[in-house]
Amino acid sequence: MPIPIRPAVASVPPYKPGKPAPVGPDGSSFKLSSNENPYPPLPGVIEAAQHAVQRMNRYPDMANAELTAALAAKHGVGDDEIALSTGSVAVLYNLLQTVITDGDEVLYAWRSFEAYPIAVQLTGARSVPVPLGPGATHDLEAMLAAITPASKVILVCTPNNPTGPIVPHDQLADFIDQVRDDIMIIIDEAYLEFATAPDRARFDDLRRPNVVTMRTFSKAYGLAGFRVGYCIADPAIAGAVRAAATPFGVSAPAQAAALASLAADADLLARVEELIKERTAVVTGLRDLGLAIPDSESNFVWIPAGERTAAWAAEFEAAGLAVRPFTDEPDAGIRITVGEPEANKLVLQVAGTLKP
Template sequence: MGEPRIREALDGVPEYRPGRPPNAADDRVPYKLSSNENPFPPLPGVLAAVQDAAGTINRYPDMGATELYAALSRHHQVPVTDLAAATGSVAVLYHLLQSTCESGDEVVYAWRSFEAYPIAVRLVGATPVEVPLTPTAEHDLDAMLAALTDRTRVVIVCTPNNPTGTAVDAEALAAFVAQVPEDVLVVVDEAYVEFAATPTGALELSRARDNVVVLRTFSKAYGLAGLRVGYAVAPARIATAVRKVALPFGVSALAQTAAVASLEAEKELLARVESLVAERDRTVSAVRDLGWSVPDAQANFFWLPTGERTTEVAEVFGRDGLSVRPFAGDGIRITVGEPEANNRVIEVLRRLAG
């Protein structure tokens, strides 16, 4: 007797590992700093809107995401036809690759970058081409251009980059895009863009070119990680293709409602982002003063290039009730949390530096 066949492509697909929850350390509050979650509760008006919408969960959500697309259209000043939503920006990326890549195609991205990229690429049968970051943990855009071949279908630029936190500025991104062949899709993953000091100009590039897609999410700055809603701003032809391959009714009614309500609370959003950026900068400055090397931090997290000490350092954080995100042999990503959590991060690193 045989057994059902599993696609051979899955043999090379790494398992996605989410950030671990913290373990309690004595009587102190544990903090989860491993998933880049927003420590603030939902924005004003969001919970009430979700509670009202909860009475309709016996019905399917609006598959066309009509109200969400209308709100995003107003927010970004783009046509509704240029939008495609899914369960988080990572799902939009999966749909993009499904609609553009086949076996033997190549997808170029920096490494280390978002750990879902190699998974998504291999799942569609394409080949990942990973271009090392610079010594300062930034995208090496010249090397990425040099990595493009006749088989390249997509190139991904993650800015700010997860997990290193560095960003690509507007001038560099525009120069990069101008050199990418027109038949290669440039995906600019801006999951953390609200926390960046300077804009990338990616939305303007998407309006001006037929091969630029921008990914955004409500999981980070907007604090809706538990509802899973992200979207792409893309040329209409690309957005239509993404919507074609998306799972029917993928974005729940509660998620759509919460996203629309969040867009209406922009003043409060900006205040929270400002608070988190201030905490990030305070924490990074203190950590650098202790002698630790931290690359330019433009997201709601920062990167410690701990190399071979990564596992050891992560375990020390764990014993202090802090879960961080280690990448064995490379470094540790630490989310900016409540001031109390950030103070404990500084104290742990002070002891380790001693």
């Protein structure tokens, strides 16, 4: 007789990673499907990681003490308000583990980060997806209306993955103040470094006992392969995340690389500026072709392709571009990471041949 698998696990939809880069007819090959930073690690990062590798026979610092102190100093918070795990997705899982019980509800905008429904289902909670509003933005009024006595967590992704817009600061602050104090509000800011809008969220003005901010080293810092994410939260919540996290989860090379990355902020900002320039060029080029591209404050752009999603994604792939199609309705579309200038030029070239 087979071992019974818990229903919440047996029926969970698998996470779909971005496809590897195909090779186009002219040899072009660019992976624009996973929102990775196209640049190599920042100066000093490889050296720091290599030094840490020499001690791989020892366990890493389970408390992540040096990295925690550096992050606390960066954000002006106490060490006890920082909790790390293996990427912000793992932080999300740990956060939900700390508060969710059977019958609870978790609200989030949809479409948003595809890991949300998976993480919620694994806890035994019920997902409450709230459709996006005009311009692929969070409909905060609808989210407030969806709150019930069973609501336990609300997820807000800003900039939103995969559509790109931010939730303006004042709207987010007003939203937070209207939510019950016993509901955890998780603000997922994985792409915050790419946001340039004057009204983007300001962390210092949103701090509440029930508000958690998630950040990652995977995107702007270019450490996707090392899996380092963290949250800033009330000490009680941060302590619970540390308790739920896998012991020794963040490896010694990952900790060293993250520390070195924090020390290279000037180089980071220069790279981010280049990606923002490329993003602007891609958004402008796609709009000039007549495509209804929403504002993007992240390192990707969103093409709301609808029923043409699969066909258009195949056109990009045939040219050597791996993009990320989301074919399920509603809000089917294609997410394209901002990559190297050559890749971005090819994106616009292919987009100009797409048939409506």
